[in-house]
Amino acid sequence: TGRPGRGEGLGGGRCTSPKAEAAKLLPFLALGERADLQAAAAQHVLALTGSGPGRTLLAGQAALLRALVELAVAPPPAPARDAARALVNLAADPGLHKPLLAAEPRLPVLLLGCALDPHWPWAEEAAAVLANLSREPVPCAALTEALAAAEPGESGLERLVRALCTPGYNARAPLHYLGPVLSNLSQRSATRAFLLDRNRCVVQRLLTLTQYPDSSVRRGGVVGTLRNCCFEHRHHEWLLGPEVDILPFLLLPLAGPEDFSEEEMERLPIDLQYLPPDKQREPDADIRKMLIETIMLLTATAPGRKQVRDQGAYLILRELHSWEPEPDVRLTCEKLIQVLIGDEPERGLENLLEVQVPEEVERQLQQQDHQEREQCEREQQELELGPGPQAEEAAST
Numbered sequence: 001t002g003r004p005g006r007g008e009g010l011g012g013g014r015c016t017s018p019k020a021e022a023a024k025l026l027p028f029l030a031l032g033e034r035a036d037l038q039a040a041a042a043q044h045v046l047a048l049t050g051s052g053p054g055r056t057l058l059a060g061q062a063a064l065l066r067a068l069v070e071l072a073v074a075p076p077p078a079p080a081r082d083a084a085r086a087l088v089n090l091a092a093d094p095g096l097h098k099p100l101l102a103a104e105p106r107l108p109v110l111l112l113g114c115a116l117d118p119h120w121p122w123a124e125e126a127a128a129v130l131a132n133l134s135r136e137p138v139p140c141a142a143l144t145e146a147l148a149a150a151e152p153g154e155s156g157l158e159r160l161v162r163a164l165c166t167p168g169y170n171a172r173a174p175l176h177y178l179g180p181v182l183s184n185l186s187q188r189s190a191t192r193a194f195l196l197d198r199n200r201c202v203v204q205r206l207l208t209l210t211q212y213p214d215s216s217v218r219r220g221g222v223v224g225t226l227r228n229c230c231f232e233h234r235h236h237e238w239l240l241g242p243e244v245d246i247l248p249f250l251l252l253p254l255a256g257p258e259d260f261s262e263e264e265m266e267r268l269p270i271d272l273q274y275l276p277p278d279k280q281r282e283p284d285a286d287i288r289k290m291l292i293e294t295i296m297l298l299t300a301t302a303p304g305r306k307q308v309r310d311q312g313a314y315l316i317l318r319e320l321h322s323w324e325p326e327p328d329v330r331l332t333c334e335k336l337i338q339v340l341i342g343d344e345p346e347r348g349l350e351n352l353l354e355v356q357v358p359e360e361v362e363r364q365l366q367q368q369d370h371q372e373r374e375q376c377e378r379e380q381q382e383l384e385l386g387p388g389p390q391a392e393e394a395a396s397t
Contacts, residue, residue, distance in 0.1 A: 022048070022061050029067040035077040042071060042079040042086070049089035059096050065103035072126070073110045084125035087111075091132035097139050108133065108143040115178065116159050118170045127177035131221075134184035143181075144188055157185075157194050158202075164218070165205045179209070179221020186228040195225065196235050203229060203239070207249040210291070216284045219253075223290045226250070230297035233304075240298060240307040247298070247308060248272055250291050251316045253282035258319045267312035285326040292317075292332045299339050314340045 027033070028041035045068060048054030058064060071083035090096050101107055111133075114126035133139040147156030154162075163169045164178040185191040195202050209222040226246070230239065239246045248269040255272055257279040265273050282288045295313060299305045317337050324330040 019057060019060070022057055022064060026061070026064050026067060029064065029071055029083075031070055031074060031078070035079075038071070038077075039079040039082070042068075042082040046082045046086040046089070049086045052093075055090055055093055055096060058090065059099045062099065062103040065090075065100060069104040069107055069110060072122075072129075073114055081122045081125060084114075084122050084129060087129045088125060088132060091129045094136050097133060097136050100133075101139060101142065105142075108139065109146040109149075112143065112146050112156070115175070115181075116156075116163050118163075119172075120170070121172045123170050123173035124175060124177060127173075127175055127181060131177045131180040131184065134181055140184055140188065144185060144190065147185075148190075155194075157191065158200075160185075161202055161205065164222075165209065174215065176215040176218040177221075179215075179218040180224070181221070183221045183224030183228065186225045192229050192232055195229055196232060198238065198243070203246075204244055207244075207246065210249050210253055216287065219282075220284065220287045220290070223287055223294065227290050227294040227297065230294050233297075233300050236298055236301055236304040237307075240304060245269075247295070247311050247313065250295050251311075251313060254288060254291055254320050255279060255316050256281050256319060256323060260315060264312070264315050267310075268315060269311050272312070272316065281320070281323070285329050288320075288324070288326075289329045289332050292329070292336055296332075296336045296339065299336070305339065309340055 025041045025044060028037045029045070033041075045058065045064070048058055068083050068086055071078050072080055072087055074080055074083075087100075090100060104110070108130065111126045111130050114120045115123050115130060117123060120126070130143060134143050147160065149156070160178060160182060163175055164182060169175060182191075186195060194200070195206075203226070206222050206225060209218060210226070212219050212222070230236070238244060248271045251269075251272055255275055257275055257277045260268070282291065295308060299308050314337065317333055317340070321330060321333045321337065324333060
């Protein structure tokens with residue numbers, strides 16, 4: 001028999017309910033089934049994952065989810081790409097992580113093997129599933145264990161970083177989604193310890209990717225990773241010092257084509273001096289905000305604030321603030337500028353990451369932050385809903 005027509009279940013005849021229809025797909029997803037039927041079944045499952053009700057329906061089908069995982073890692077002619085894309089959609093819903101891992105506890109290990117296989121054609125899809133899964137603590141922990149259990153020699157994390165930082169690692173897959181995978185993993189202290197190991201030279205390899213031109217997904221993942229690493233304030237002096245020299249890599253994406261005076265230019269790191277007139281800032285507002293937040297973390301200690309000031313960060317941030325079209329990013333920039341130009345905290349409060357804030361003060365700060373964000377939202381709505389010429393003028397400042 002050929003591929004079933006529209007309106008039929010894969011086994012022929014009418015399905016009595018969506019749940020029954022999903023159950024009837026299972027035999028056709030099995031390894032060893034005819035390729036055309038496998039492909040039709042995988043496409044049907046992929047279509048179901050495109051809607052909330054469809055994903056909820058599949059969440060209750062453990063055997064089907066297990067078969068889907070087996071297909072996603074199976075060699076041709078199995079429809080591995082459609083199966084992997086269905087897993088991407090399922091993993092995008094945090095509520096489905098538990099049934100996915102219950103159906104196939106080896107899911108992180110299997111996907112990791114595909115994502116880091118330099119010859120696997122659908123490695124990007126495998127990485128995208130891992131990026132979605134690892135946003136939540138339990139799957140992230142499972143992925144961390146899978147990386148730690150990699151074969152002897154090169155560690156799993158080392159392989160992941162090498163795949164992310166090596167152009168053409170997989171000629172058939174760009175592996176941009178390894179960026180957010182690493183960012184999610186870096187929320188765990190063990191991953192940050194690996195990345196910040198001064199004998200491994202890992203964080204230095206990531207720095208050039210803050211300006212990676214071909215993918216905001218990869219750039220954002222790397223910047224998120226660097227931001228998470230900067231929560232480790234005991235490493236700030238090393239990160240800002242000559243061995244790593246992180247600050248120019250954070251400031252350069254925020255810099256535009258401004259023409260500074262000679263005196264101001266001399267205060268900037270070499271890489272930020274005399275930028276070309278066509279220099280463009282990071283186009284993604286979320287990444288710009290993360291870059292600013294990363295610099296903010298580096299100003300948590302008094303030595304860090306001095307190093308950031310001494311490298312002329314204020315000059316770049318001043319021009320960014322004048323240009324920034326997004327109210328939320330502009331507010332984040334303002335807060336960093338206030339830290340750089342404000343008075344130093346009193347003795348005993350120099351480390352801003354270790355300051356114990358009284359509950360009442362914390363409530364007041366949260367209320368103030370809430371009010372500021374509401375103001376940002378109002379400004380954003382005005383930009384979006386205002387008359388055309390005014391919106392264009394506001395966006396170009």
